[in-house]
Amino acid sequence: MGERSRNDPVNGSLLGQGDSVFEVEDLTVSLQTGGVDRTILSSLSFTVANNEFLSVVGPSGTGKTTLLRAMAGLIPYSGSIKFRGSQLSGPAEGVALVFQDYVNSLLRWRTVGRNVSLGVEGKLPRDECDQRVTEALEVVGLSKFKDSYPWELSGGMQQRVQIARALAMNPQVLLFDEPFGSLDAMTRESLQDELLRVRAHYQTTCVFITHDIDEAVYLGDRLVLLAGSPATIKYQLDIPLSDERNQINTKESNEFLRLRREVHGEMRRVHGTNQDEV
Amino acid sequence: MRKVARMTISRRDDGKGVAPLRGLVPLVILLAIWQLFGSTHSVFFPRPSLWWDAVVKIERSGTLWPSLVATSETFIEAIIVATLIGAVLGIAIGSVKWGDSAFNPVLDFLRNLPAAAVVPAAAIILGTNSKMALVIVVFSCIWPILLNTRAEIRRVSVVLSNVITNVGLRGFRKQSVIVGSVLPSVLLGVRVAAPLALIVTILAEFITNISGLGSLLVSAQQNFDSPEVYGLLVVAGLLALFVNIVVSLVEAPIVRRHGPSV
């Protein structure tokens, strides 16, 4: 998959200054709730480096989904979001979302194959489209289910279909919104490993939202903690775990345990402050 | 796991088309008893064999088929118009945030208006003709379709619009994805609307005397021709049954593709 690497001259030159895919500065998002403007995100600044896996953790209801929707260009914002060097205004080409609600994100009346082709059909020549679908399904291990309907598959498999749909678009960045949040623990762990494998295969930059600290540490190269109302970045952390991770050895390593303890501590501290405020 | 899912679905669907016919058995038995023990001269309960004679008589006079065709035409046109308008309005109202606050009072008022009460107003505006009947029928059977579509689009619109925007669907592709996702709900609405539409079609013919099954029934009743009344009742019932079967047949493959409802 060398030709897909973002470090080759062609793709590299498309990137803006430095090696950042996203440069978020002073991002503020206000949404209307019952006629009243409410600030959900307040003055967030962070970057997402090329080929980085950024985990975003935070309690539910903080504004994680809102952040992701802003980064995908789905909602208006103030401040600055630069995607590959240029200001984001409107839906971003090259940013693919994976939603938590896989049931409603997949089209029930389309086969798995036709769901995966949704983002490329009509935009690419037919045979290239087919090739993308075949490759994406192969990577997530669903080749055999190309002609099944989503509702015939288990939850974990449906989520893999959604990931394949995003991959088929050959995106620069994958944005995940608590994708494994509604799956059972065993399925979640196997999908985590699969995601790491897929990401190594496609060399894609990932922003992964979750409220599960273990998951955030296990998957990420770096972690951002979002909390408060309005939400701000409370804490950032590099995760210097090796690239070769697996459920048993990594999760039992001292480094992992130390990192997770640190994040838990921060979360408790932040949450405590919150309750004082209320 | 796939096999199990397929089996349960198909088993449920297989029975669907046949069930109404099997369900007719008690009715047939009742009619047989009626035939055996009924009287030939009863004004209120004439024997079923007399009904048959009466219907044959109407057929001979050449009014049965044109009436059936007229009723079916109004009915089918109304269902098609109501489905199109109901689905489009349902999607439109359901997908805008202020849709409910803007339209709910009007919708609540309109859908609670009894069809019979609307007839005089429609007759003044459109005259007593089949076009007026069509308007009345559409007006009274559009609600299950419209409200069901609106509820479904409201349920899925946030996720769906995020998906549509993120994968970059535009124009026809975008519309077809939206329509596809509400299709089972539209069809469920049609299932409820179809019998309603038939009732109101016959009712409109009743009131206005435009030709159709309804006006045949009225004239039979006014002539105290009770075998004819019963005979026409059976014809209307058979038409309703036929409609139900047709709707099921159209619905089944679409619903099967969408899988069991969530």
Ligand SMILES: Nc1ncnc2c1ncn2[C@@H]1O[C@H](COP(=O)(O)OP(=O)(O)O)[C@@H](O)[C@H]1O
């Ligand atoms: N479309 C919207 N309009 C108004 N308020 C919203 C909207 N979406 C989310 N919110 C509010 O923003 C806050 C953050 O929501 P969300 O981003 O979904 O949080 P999280 O994903 O972290 O659970 C919540 O209080 C929610 O009520």
Ligand SMILES: [Mg+2]
């Ligand atoms: Mg969320």
